[in-house]
Amino acid sequence: MIKAIYPGTFDPITMGHLDIIERSCKLFEKIYVTVAVNQIKSTVFTLDERLDMIRKSTEALSQVEVTYTSGLIVDYAKKKGATVLIRGLRFVSDFEIEFQMSWMNRHLNEEIITVFVMPHGRYTHLNSTVIREVAQLGGDIEKFVPPIVLVKLKEKFQN
Numbered sequence: 001m002i003k004a005i006y007p008g009t010f011d012p013i014t015m016g017h018l019d020i021i022e023r024s025c026k027l028f029e030k031i032y033v034t035v036a037v038n039q040i041k042s043t044v045f046t047l048d049e050r051l052d053m054i055r056k057s058t059e060a061l062s063q064v065e066v067t068y069t070s071g072l073i074v075d076y077a078k079k080k081g082a083t084v085l086i087r088g089l090r091f092v093s094d095f096e097i098e099f100q101m102s103w104m105n106r107h108l109n110e111e112i113i114t115v116f117v118m119p120h121g122r123y124t125h126l127n128s129t130v131i132r133e134v135a136q137l138g139g140d141i142e143k144f145v146p147p148i149v150l151v152k153l154k155e156k157f158q159n
């Protein structure tokens, strides 16, 4: 049984993330969707809010377990018995930073293999930042986020 870890900030989870999770479910038996807690990076949603939105968006996927870690991803992966680290690749500009990160992760733990998954073209230009910015200005982002995220964004920005 191959276990994989899909780490990210997920502030908030988008349909792009969900696309990667669904594709990964076809490849691996178990997926840990793991919120990487970063003390430096400030987020709009709290850790609990992000975990709750991911859990609700992935509840139909029995292989998925939603967790978090504040340590090194490779250490957390080892603790969970995961040997694959999943990352999404959208465009060429993602490549450089992702390549560097996977190089460093390989240095930290040779046993963990990074696998890049490409989302559907409709999500190529999507990221959490653009979602937060447009939602804050009251723009229509319904197609790009799971229903629970739409509700939470409205609560956050329209009061």
Ligand code: ADP
Residues within 6 Å of the ligand: 007, 008, 009, 010, 011, 014, 015, 016, 017, 020, 086, 087, 088, 089, 090, 094, 118, 119, 123, 124, 125, 126, 127, 128, 129
């Ligand atoms: P973001 O890049 O939106 O801040 P995260 O830090 O949560 O997202 O990213 C976690 C992983 O998900 C990264 O590998 C990132 O490249 C990937 N990802 C984010 N948005 C998308 C998308 N629209 N399509 C595919 N992968 C994505």
